[in-house]
Amino acid sequence: MLTAHQIDTVVRAALDEDAPWGDLSSEVLIPADAIATAHLIAREPGVFSGGSVVEAAFRLTDPRIEVRGLADDGIVFDAGALLAEVSGPARGILQAERIALNFVQRMSGIATLTSRYVAETAGTSARIVDTRKTTPGLRALERQAVRDGGGHNHRFSLSDAVMAKDNHLAVLSAGGRDLTEALREVRGRLSHTTHLEVEVDRIDQIEPVLAAGVDSIMLDNFSPDALREGVRIVAGRAIVEASGGVSLETVREIAASGVDVISVGALTHSVQSLDLGLDVVVHTRAAAGFALPLA
Incomplete structure (x- = not known):
């Protein structure tokens, strides 16, 4: 889960x-004592993500700003839905508006796209x-959005697991x-808690990789x-x-092949906010009580 430190940073x-x-x-157009209330409104349907980031954007700009009625991450909403109400000093709301929207629009876009893949x-x-x-x-925000959309996370960073991809294997071999022997040496240097995954791009690579005792194999x-x-060859000996080549049009057939995991770069690298x-x-105006032309 996202931590307050990650969000605030x-x-x-x-x-x-x-x-x-x-x-x-805002400093030259808006009086310092102006108070405003704004609504976060959905202009298209989707899945919500980024509520805590919205709160942080306003809180860090002006701690007097209150965010109420904030939608829960992961909820499905329709166009026109009220997702939050923001009240407080108008200058702070206007200053934080774009940053709050940039984050919540992107995170909700990721959650929405992920939910479509999950449904397929x-x-x-x-x-x-x-x-x-x-x-x-x-990365931490975008991966939270994937979870909010019903998806799961791969390794978070290069430090979390060993993944031998095509370029690694080219150097290793x-x-x-011998590929099997080289991978066995790698396995022998790792602790029992460290996950080892190997990427292959040909059927004939599967058995030599499995013989090294890998935990996962990427096709x-x-x-x-x-x-x-x-999947038939692996026969449960590895995840x-x-x-590659995964889209909303192809993911159903890929899933039907019996694989355990489908990794989708499009969830984060080409998503639309x-x-x-x-x-x-x-x-x-807090003191005079008359309307300002902010709308």
Whole structure:
């Protein structure tokens, strides 16, 4: 789960980038004592993600701002749904608005797309998982969004597990080294708690990799027929992951092959942000009590 430290670190950096010396527009246009209430509204249907990030954007801008009625992460909503109400100093709300929206729109877009992949694989044993193809600096947020959409996470970083991909194997097997023996040496250097996964792109690589005692085997860019054959060969001796060529149009057939995991880079690297808006609905002067032309 996301920690408060992770959220605040990312949000502070975004706020500093957006208003390094303050919000000049709000400071010259909006009286310091102006109070506003704004509604976070869905302009299209989707799955919500990023509530805690929205709260942080307003809290870190001005702790007097209150966020009420915030939708729960993972809920499905329709266009027009009220997802949160934000009240407090108008300058702070206007300054934090774009940062809050940038995060929640992207996270909700990821959650929504993930939910579509999960729905396509319903009734199979396959898990939909993300990849490391995330926006630099935003991985923790984007992977939370995948979970909110019903998906699962792959290794979080290069430090979490050993994954031998094609380029690793090319170096490892240099000089004609036997692949099985090379991988056995790798396995022998790892602790019993460290997961070892190996990527293959041909059927004939499966048995030599399995003979090394790997935990997972990734079948990269295999056709549906080849995936079924790969699952048959593995026969439960390792977790089988399918990767490459995965789309909403192909994922159902991939899942039906019997693989355990389907990794989908598109969940984070090419997702479209969801259309959400923050609309000011009440605006007053704290002292004088008359309306300001903020809307």
